[in-house]
Amino acid sequence: MSDTTQPPFSVLFVDDEEMSRNHFARAIRADYCVHVAQSADEAIEVLGRHGAEIAVLVTDYRMPGRDGDDLLRQVAQEYPQIVRILVTAYADKDMLLQTVNTGDVFRILEKPLRTEKVREVLQLAIARYAERETRQQRLLAMDETLAFLAHELNTPLAAISLFARSVENDVAEQYDPGRQKEIGDAARSMLNNAQYCLTLISSFWATVHKSGGQQSVSEAGGREVRATRLIASLLDTYPFVGAQRDWIKVDVQGDFVVRAMPNCVALVLSSLMSNALRALGETAAPALCLEVVESPEPEIRIRDNGPGIEPQVKARLLQDPVTTHAGAGGHGMGMIFCNRIMQSFGGSLGVESTVGEGTTVTMGFPNLGFATLRGHAQDRKA
Structure with a gap:
């Protein structure tokens, strides 16, 4: 297998009507991997298995049991990286204002679905997903790199501190008073600078994690990166x-x-x-x-x-x-x-x-x- 041309993204389509599910899958299968579900609960089950690869959720508004609005809110909380699209009939529009205003929806598609319109909106949604992912990956890269550098720097800095303290303690036995003072001052300066760097690393690392860095890393840890x-x-x-x-x-x-x-x-x-x-x-x-x-x-x-x-x-x-x-x-x-x-x-x-x-x-x-x-x-x- 050589260069992969198909985007490594999947789309989840949720609708209680089998004909709608089949039509949607046929319309975009050439461009995206497609998962389908016939209810909100089944959609959550699909996300539990494939959430790491799904970039876009497209759901009908009116479904038996939990409606599309309820599903969108749950996905917004549990899978915030997924871009969410709502499908609705014209008569539902007045009921959707709150959903749109709260930011839980990226776009609204009207029934009946038109293939060209669906493809257009999906392209925009994938672009939004890629933008979010790139931003998140950059933040995580900074977090992971800081963790690695902190680990790598702590050990040699601690060794420098111990060496400087040893030099400071032993210098009196080796040199005349003038030379003792010069070497002692240099050792103390080395020790102070090493301790300052250790304190700075510790303080900065604690600040990063207090502001949510550790949470973002743990959340990302549950997402599969191929x-x-x-x-x-x-x-x-x-x-x-x-x-x-x-x-x-x-x-x-x-x-x-x-x-x-x-x-x-x-x-x-x-x-x-x-x-x-x-x-x-x-x-x-x-x-x-x-x-x-x-x-x-x-x-x-x-x-x-x-x-x-x-x-x-x-x-x-x-x-x-x-x-x-x-x-x-x-x-x-x-x-x-x-x-x-x-x-x-x-x-x-x-x-x-x-x-x-x-x-x-x-x-x-x-x-x-x-x-x-x-x-x-x-x-x-x-």
């Missing part, structure tokens, strides 16, 4: 230069859910792709393949046909600040940062390279025994 979604988002937003996008092929051999720090994983993926594109700059026929593999272990592989990496450089690439792009401003810390992010949640980063043939960087993810997306794919085919 490896293919991360790649699709990266390819949509990456600032390609010239024909770089044409160099890239996506090969999906099996999708999987990225369950740990997906936004930090996206940063790693972006950094690795950037490295590969830079390496391909002088290649006659540049080619870059992003492979998604589910079995035997979940992996994303970034494979290029660039100049490759010298063995002595490759051996140090993930531990020491070495770079093959010093002339272009590289400092060698990017691969170390990427490796630490992957290791922080039990993953791994591997590099295989042959000079003159190319490089493959493999992002390995822990296999936690969770069900993969095969079930979802089978449901959509059914």
Whole structure:
């Protein structure tokens, strides 16, 4: 399977009339994955199984039992990321003012539904969903990156503090009084600065979470983020230069859910792709393949046909600040940062390279025994 052209979004349509459900599904099935339900309660059951992939809810207003208005309010509370559309007959309009005014509805579609109008509104709804998701992912990326940096900085800063205190205590036994004072002052300054940084990190992190950062992370933790979604988002937003996008092929051999720090994983993926594109700059026929593999272990592989990496450089690439792009401003810390992010949640980063043939960087993810997306794919085919 190569580049996926179908958007990774689904639409849920709710109507108690079977003919309406069939008509709607046939009208948009070529463009979107479609789920249907015949009541509000059944719609909630569908959302319980597929809520992570559903971008738009379209529901009829008048249904036996709970009406569409009641369903919209529940979805607004439990699945706020889903864009909500209400279908109604002209006679219902006066009854819908409160629903519209409270912001629970993105658009209203009038019965009978016209295919072109439905497609037009769905395009707008998907754009709204993508905008919300992008904004939320950026906030979460900041949150996760701050968490990672705080963890990474706390350990060396604590070590600096202990070292400075040791120097301050031991200096009296080694040097004359003048030199003792200079070294003691330097040690105290080192200690004070390290303690200031530790306090600043702690205070800032507490402020972020007090303002709702932790809640947003926990809420997002319940939403499935697929490896293919991360790649699709990266390819949509990456600032390609010239024909770089044409160099890239996506090969999906099996999708999987990225369950740990997906936004930090996206940063790693972006950094690795950037490295590969830079390496391909002088290649006659540049080619870059992003492979998604589910079995035997979940992996994303970034494979290029660039100049490759010298063995002595490759051996140090993930531990020491070495770079093959010093002339272009590289400092060698990017691969170390990427490796630490992957290791922080039990993953791994591997590099295989042959000079003159190319490089493959493999992002390995822990296999936690969770069900993969095969079930979802089978449901959509059914």
